[in-house]
Amino acid sequence: MTQYVALIADALSPGARAVLTRDGAVEVRQVDGTDRTALLAALADADAVLVRSATRIDAEALASAPRLRAVARAGVGLDNVDVAAATAAGVLVANAPASNVVSAAEHAVALLLALARHVPQAHAALKEGRWERGAYSGVELAGKTLGVLGLGRIGSLVARRLAAFDMEVIAYDPYASQAHARTLGVRLTDVDELLSRSQFLTVHLPLTEQTRGLIGFDALQRVRPDLRLVNAARGGIVDEAALYAALKEGRVAGAALDVYAHEPCTDSPLFGLDNVIGTPHLGASTPEAQDRAGTQAAESVLLALAGLPVPDAVNAPQGVPVPTV
Numbered sequence: 001m002t003q004y005v006a007l008i009a010d011a012l013s014p015g016a017r018a019v020l021t022r023d024g025a026v027e028v029r030q031v032d033g034t035d036r037t038a039l040l041a042a043l044a045d046a047d048a049v050l051v052r053s054a055t056r057i058d059a060e061a062l063a064s065a066p067r068l069r070a071v072a073r074a075g076v077g078l079d080n081v082d083v084a085a086a087t088a089a090g091v092l093v094a095n096a097p098a099s100n101v102v103s104a105a106e107h108a109v110a111l112l113l114a115l116a117r118h119v120p121q122a123h124a125a126l127k128e129g130r131w132e133r134g135a136y137s138g139v140e141l142a143g144k145t146l147g148v149l150g151l152g153r154i155g156s157l158v159a160r161r162l163a164a165f166d167m168e169v170i171a172y173d174p175y176a177s178q179a180h181a182r183t184l185g186v187r188l189t190d191v192d193e194l195l196s197r198s199q200f201l202t203v204h205l206p207l208t209e210q211t212r213g214l215i216g217f218d219a220l221q222r223v224r225p226d227l228r229l230v231n232a233a234r235g236g237i238v239d240e241a242a243l244y245a246a247l248k249e250g251r252v253a254g255a256a257l258d259v260y261a262h263e264p265c266t267d268s269p270l271f272g273l274d275n276v277i278g279t280p281h282l283g284a285s286t287p288e289a290q291d292r293a294g295t296q297a298a299e300s301v302l303l304a305l306a307g308l309p310v311p312d313a314v315n316a317p318q319g320v321p322v323p324t325v
């Protein structure tokens with residue numbers, strides 16, 4: 001006999017459903033969380049909701065969910081969940097902070113390499129029947145300076161991988177310790193040095209009110225003209241209009257983007273520039289990452305519904321340990 005309803009609002013791995021139904025107490029319902037009307041209606045009976053990044057759980061969604069006890073994010077970023085409103089409503093929010101970080105880091109490295117060597121452009125030309133060896137000469141990574149903006153879980157994995165390409169790695173993260181940076185072979189700098197010295201810059205910050213627009217017109221005035229920028233964190237941290245202007249005016253050499261201010265995004269002016277490559281928010285899109293994210297999110301829901309401490313709760317009451325970076 002089921003006692004609770006768990007709503008899966010984005011495409012999660014089959015492992016999530018298997019965990020949720022393990023003890024027979026949870027009925028799983030599926031809804032397309034991007035269909036706002038359907039989402040709000042489905043939330044009316046839900047005790048828990050599981051999302052990835054496409055579904056917005058904001059104050060309106062929470063107000064439509066009188067029974068809700070938990071929001072589980074099968075992934076890292078919580079910018080699509082109003083954590084303050086959930087906390088005020090007594091709804092526990094949990095993410096799966098370590099689930100997809102290797103996939104996200106590997107994707108950032110893949111974008112950086114593809115950007116350096118024009119892999120997508122050369123591939124497209126070849127498939128269209130053009131053998132254009134002269135058009136797609138690239139640059140080496142060895143000996144270049146990589147700037148890492150945000151030396152948390154993903155930034156650290158990227159730094160370690162790209163140090164192995166013989167890059168000099170510097171990072172800006174006011175919350176990272178010197179000891180942690182040293183173990184990665186990374187030197188911590190201030191923002192000025194990060195911007196003025198980096199030949200590659202990779203962004204690994206959460207999107208918050210402090211980080212929104214951080215790489216904007218001002219920052220992009222202070223970079224080298226041979227800078228190649230990678231953003232596989234969140235759209236909105238890099239100001240797309242400022243980036244477009246900098247690329248167009250030759251103040252930045254290239255950009256590789258996995259994330260956009262408004263998603264889905266298919267018509268950005270940035271896509272019209274030859275020195276921009278992009279993927280549609282694929283950082284976490286591997287079966288390995290999705291399996292971990294889905295099952296961890298589902299485990300958090302079971303704990304929350306049972307009234308037990310949830311290790312990855314981001315708004316846990318005092319006394320419940322919340323893991324930090």
Ligand SMILES: NC(=O)C1=CN([C@@H]2O[C@H](COP(=O)(O)OP(=O)(O)OC[C@H]3O[C@@H](n4cnc5c(N)ncnc54)[C@H](O)[C@@H]3O)[C@@H](O)[C@H]2O)C=CC1
Nearest residue numbers: 076077104150151152153154173175205206232233283284
């Ligand atoms: N493209 C994709 O599919 C994915 C994107 N992400 C994004 O990547 C972001 C980072 O993920 P993690 O590394 O796991 O998070 P994390 O929390 O481990 O690391 C973030 C780091 O940013 C630092 N930071 C915060 N504010 C800062 C500021 N103003 N200036 C400089 N540093 C600052 C923090 O000290 C922390 O070390 C997530 O918040 C998410 O938005 C995460 C997974 C997949």
Ligand SMILES: O=C(O)CCC(=O)C(=O)O
Nearest residue numbers: 052053075076077284285
């Ligand atoms: O679920 C996804 O694919 C998005 C992953 C992501 O951006 C995150 O975990 O923050």
